[in-house]
Amino acid sequence: MPYQIQSYFLEIKKANLQKLRKDIWSDTPVPAILQVGDTRNNIAICYRGSYTREFRKRSYMVKFMEPNTFSDAHVIHLNAEYRDPSLFRNKLSLDFFQDLGVLSPESHHVNLIRNGSLKGVYLQLESVDEIFLKKRGLPLGPIFYAVGNGANFSLYKKGKRKKSLTSGYTKAFGNESDDKYLIELVKQVNNTPLTDFPRIIFKLIDIEKYARWLAGAVCTMNNDGFTHNYALYRNSKTGLFELIPWDYDATWGRKVSGGIMEVDYVPIGGKKTNHLSFLLLQVPEFRTLYRNILEEILETKFTVPYLTNKITSLHQTLRPHILRDPYKKKEIELFDGETEVIFQFIHDRSAYLKKRLKYLKS
Template structure:
């Protein structure tokens, strides 16, 4: 086997593995060991995801002992990418966001073994937490994960009042007083009169970084990325919120189920359920900023010429390992066609968005 991607070796007792299986839908963790190269780490491991827990190939969250950080991280995520026939969409998306200047988790593909048995190719994702900030020399600030569709920046969901302003959010790091700041942010989004909104929002949100994120979400077409599958970080120096992408496997023309998603499915302004996106694009000067950012990316980065080497390099990197993946090796014919599927999506989505730019005038 090629050594072009690292191998991680999980050592777990059968009884502990049974505990995970018996508590499949719960946030249960058990002790185990993880060997990477010549170092063995003491860890806690549990399943991650929601509906993905029922797949044959499951995803994991791994917590490291606080005195035994793993490459500067106390937590990592191992995604099975089970429904993505290419296994590269998540990484391709998060790397794309980095190209746009958006804070985004680092990722890499690995081979994952459990008790000596190969479980296949996984995608390792960096956890977005205080160490994520420290590793980038960024000011400390609270970080929230948008866990479900309640995280739509509105006071309601499906026309029903939400239980609280913070519904849909989980605080990954921060203090109770930080909750007050997020609550205040969401309140002002929803109660500020239109005549005051243009100036008021500047007190809470990094507009340029938000629109860079929106461009990435719209181009890659993550339908779920507008009301969850993102993180919020409040920079303690600027006192402004920034938004980060998270879990972008259902992108580049594929649905969560793995089926083809029509290239017109997500509008040019993003998913209508995101109230913040909607309100920002109601302001002519903000709409102009977004249009100019999107126009530039459509001419420079969201193009086959720019993405081709990135797609093919990732595809060629994991192909020899996929041939040994017990869950994917029988689908190699589909895998081999995926670059063309992605390239066709880029062409069609690019044309669609260019034709829709007139809606942002």
């Protein structure tokens, strides 16, 4: 059943809009009003993303001020998904991770109208913060966003030793003292002999959930997802870290640029630039666990029959809204062809991975 797409009405004074446009790289928000249905919310808003800020259709970070929550959220992200011809790869990915048992943000599409002018279809992303944890009944614990390629679980970045072991991360939730958990994790990953690796590292990471996250990243083929595009959450009850996927638009066969990505671009073990995955895959216990999980996913969930209804529903729901999107309506033929692009990718990627399962045998 296609889901409903709401309209969000953004009211922002001309002077504040000019302020945003004057420095698109600024993370300093400006005041505005966001109306959804009959509810008017005082908000603070700014652009979000890295290279995407230079696009004609930009993404936003919205913080609710009064009331300070909206639909059980204090912060939401409105992603333009500008380079994705389908506009639903990100949602498809995050929902897929949920199916795999991986913590993953909720997402849904909305129409954004700014000062009476339609700005098109956006994907609303749930923020990974303390409210994210509370909604799921999870113990509070520090959350680190991987915001740069320095989030590679290594002591080095591009051959140079890092000045800080928290390099590549920004803290989304937690206290300054919580940095010690991240620092300890990186130290142990790099200083523990391989013979002791399972005994030490398995006490720091939820190893099954890590294997499921890795399988999801490998199946969807997010080339950027191994050294950033994830959040790192430490469960204070178990003392174990979990990875949460984030920004998965360049997936299902499309590059960040929007071009087609070769089906073998990401190997079955993920990118070796993720030092933790590289080391874990040398541990027989983890390699067997990962192989079994990936094999099951390839037989049950990463299949065209399993994903057809989801993909078709998203396409059918979005199509009438794409026809009105000022940035996308001229690309309707490209949009209409995306379901087949994704189906072909699933078929080819699955075949590629199945052939390489033998390399994961202990």
